[in-house]
Amino acid sequence: MKFILSILFFSCAPYLLHAQEATPVTCHFLCFQRDVANTSKLGAKAGDDKIISCPLPLELVSDGIELAAYNNEISFVKAQGDKEVVAKAKIPAGIKKALVMFIAAPSTKAPLLYDTFVLDFSNKGFPEDGSVAVNLYAGDVRYSIGEHRILLNAGKTAALARPKKLNEFSMAGVRFEFLQDSKWRMAIDTTVNFPLHQQQLFVAFLDPRSQRPQLRMFLL
Structure with missing residues (x-):
């Protein structure tokens, strides 16, 4: 019996090792929306x-x-010794530097506290001096960022170069619209600074309080 078990162990060992194969990745974090417990840190297994x-x-x-x-x-847990996974981040193949965004998960997903959205945080994913637009809303959205005009379906992203049409303060117009009842509705119409050597992150999302799409902007 021991001999048979040994054969089984060694025959399965390559598959067990493969199942636990680790890929190194440098992760940066941004909490887009806290959970009800206001959890400010997690532990990565x-x-x-x-x-x-x-x-x-x-x-x-x-x-x-x-x-x-x-x-x-x-996989993320609350603290050392905890077994229950409260968040998971799927890292796309080939990404060595990632921006992991945490969004409060609905109670129906318990025990998960957070959903995650992962972006390629390399120079390829974030153009130098440029910006990245993200759509976390359930429907289509439109962005106007300087001279750029883009339509994003739910869960999609777009990397954009720094606008060429800037005023003397390095600012350009930013407009955000969402599709509702077959009509495009304005949510944001403003001007935003686009400094050299920094990048902008634009995130469209559904505000849980107003139940309307909103836009958050981060200067990276």
Whole structure:
């Protein structure tokens, strides 16, 4: 019996190792919307029952933290010793530097506290001096950013170069519209600063209080 079990173990070992294959990734974090408990940090599972503390800042992107994605996924728990996974981040293949955005999960997804949305945070994903537009709303949205005009379906993103048409203060117009009842409705019409050597992140989302699409902007 021991001999048979040994054969089974060694024959399955490559598959077990593959199942736990770790891919290194540098993660930056941004908490777009806190959960009801106002959780400000989580622990990323790092194998051998170890966790790595990860902050969930609300306004500024965190510094990079070296983590390992197992089968392209990072699991988060509340604290050392906890077994219950409260958030998961799926890291697309080939991404070595990621921006992980945390959004409060609905109660129907318990025990998950947060949903996540992962962006390629390399120079390829975020153009130098440019911006990235994200649509976390359930329907279509339209962005006008300087001379750029884009339509984004739900869950889609677009990387844009820095607007060429800027005023003397390096500002350009930004307009955000959402599709509702077959009509485009204005949500934001403003001007935004586009400084050199920095990037803008525009995120369309459904405000849980007003139940209307809104836009948040982050200067990175």
